[in-house]
Amino acid sequence: MLDANLKAQLKAYLEKVTRPIEIVASLDDGPKSEEMLGLLNDINSLSGQISLDTSGDDARKPSFTLSSPGQDITLRFAGLPMGHEFTSLVLALLQVGGYPSKATAEVIEQIRGLSGEYHFETYFSLSCQNCPDVIQALNLMAVLNPNVSHVAIDGALFQDEVEKRQVMAVPSIYLNGEVFGQGRMGLEEIIAKLDTGASAREAEKLNTKEAFDMLVVGGGPAGASAAIYAARKGIRTGVVAERFGGQVLDTLGIENFISVTETEGPKLASALEQHVRHYDVDIMNLQRAVKLVPASQDGGLNEVHFASGAVLKSKTLILATGARWREMNVPGEAEYRTRGVAYCPHCDGPLFKGKRVAVIGGGNSGVEAAIDLAGIVAEVTLIEYNSSLRADAVLQRKLYSLPNVTVITNALTSEVKGDGKKVTGLVYKDRSSSDFHTLELEGIFVQIGLIPNTDWLKGSVELTDRGEIVVDDRGQTSLPGVFAAGDVTTVPYKQIVIAVGEGAKASLAAFDHLIRSSAPA
Incomplete structure (x- = not known):
């Protein structure tokens, strides 16, 4: 099932596990069960820590569970986790085998602190680049908290379930039999929906932060580039975003990002975030901007207000909130979104x-x-x-x-x-x-096409009839000290490589404004 290269890579990963992994498969006589058995036999042969039992009797066939002796873990893959989901399988094996997650200690503590019963089911497709984030997040939660169970279901393989539940978009997440969410959701976002007090606590924490020298609103390519260039100047830099990565997370194949022959959106978004975290940048996620209060004419600080109730202040701002898919705006579109x-x-x-x-x-x-x-x-x-x-x-x-x-x-x-x-x-x-x-x-x-995310800026900064932020050749908006970059602006040709360049340019221009306005007379 796995080629020699994949086997070698997986074998190296499995050397990191610290406790036994039990795989229990539920199979029938179909070709997909045969493929699954081949995959599981390959995995079983790569580590002495793994045992395989093919006597499972789950109603979903083919499927398999991952667990560890003495650990209360309920985690199942229904279907073959290949394609985009192979990484999810590898991470699940590692985490069930005791290898620590890269999630922060704070997030891990939140997961372990969840009380109640949470039975998650996620429908995915092997070609979905948005699905792995959801599946990996819920798998990790199932490993860390015995109150959480998760089944990842290949919708193309279990068509009867898809038809019965009218699943017409992936990832589709069910919690205790009811729809929990659809579309990409990260670990922090899922926890925030379960832990209803998390948003208020985070807002309270953000409100205590000191003013930034430069605050970037938006975590796409333009925002990431702006943050890196600002941080390298040694100034106090923050990035606040609704989701780090922006539209790139929803992009499949990328073949025109110079020096990278081919990649996928989620991989590039992860690389952008890792690059930003390499510097001393305060990254604040899951925050949707709702209002901009510009600094007064005689100086002062710009304020950005967020839906959570948080308010952040900064000497300079870079607006890089990107764009979203344009809708048809015809009768029936909203009613049947995710239902066809x-x-x-x-x-x-x-x-x-x-x-x-x-x-x-x-x-x-x-x-x-x-x-x-x-x-x-x-x-x-x-x-x-x-x-x-x-x-x-x-x-x-x-x-x-x-x-x-x-x-x-x-x-x-x-x-x-x-x-x-x-x-x-x-x-x-x-x-x-x-x-x-x-x-x-x-x-x-x-x-x-796309529509810029500027509804929250109406009345505060100059916009075109199409809603794009008007900028000059330095990224300067109509407000002193407020700059913009990326797909949200009037700059033509909405491309990742252009957004990266525009983010760098706006950051340099904002830094120039900062040192000139801060210099003594």
């Missing part, structure tokens, strides 16, 4: 295997999504507002070569139809004839 309306084809595509779907948008993202989905679903209809597609020629040639793809141009999506539980169709208007047409389908993937 999706925004991540890589994550949710496998749940629509053999079904009919539409992709909205004819740019690179839309055409790439249609190409990827064509290999999974029965039919793809791509709908583009303009009279022709905007994607690169090489992508268009690939798209038109696929037999199960239909392209409709000059069309305006008008309504999402559903039966109250899931999507059943889409209505579009032919812009040349004004006629309305209905497509019967089960899924709609929206890929129509």
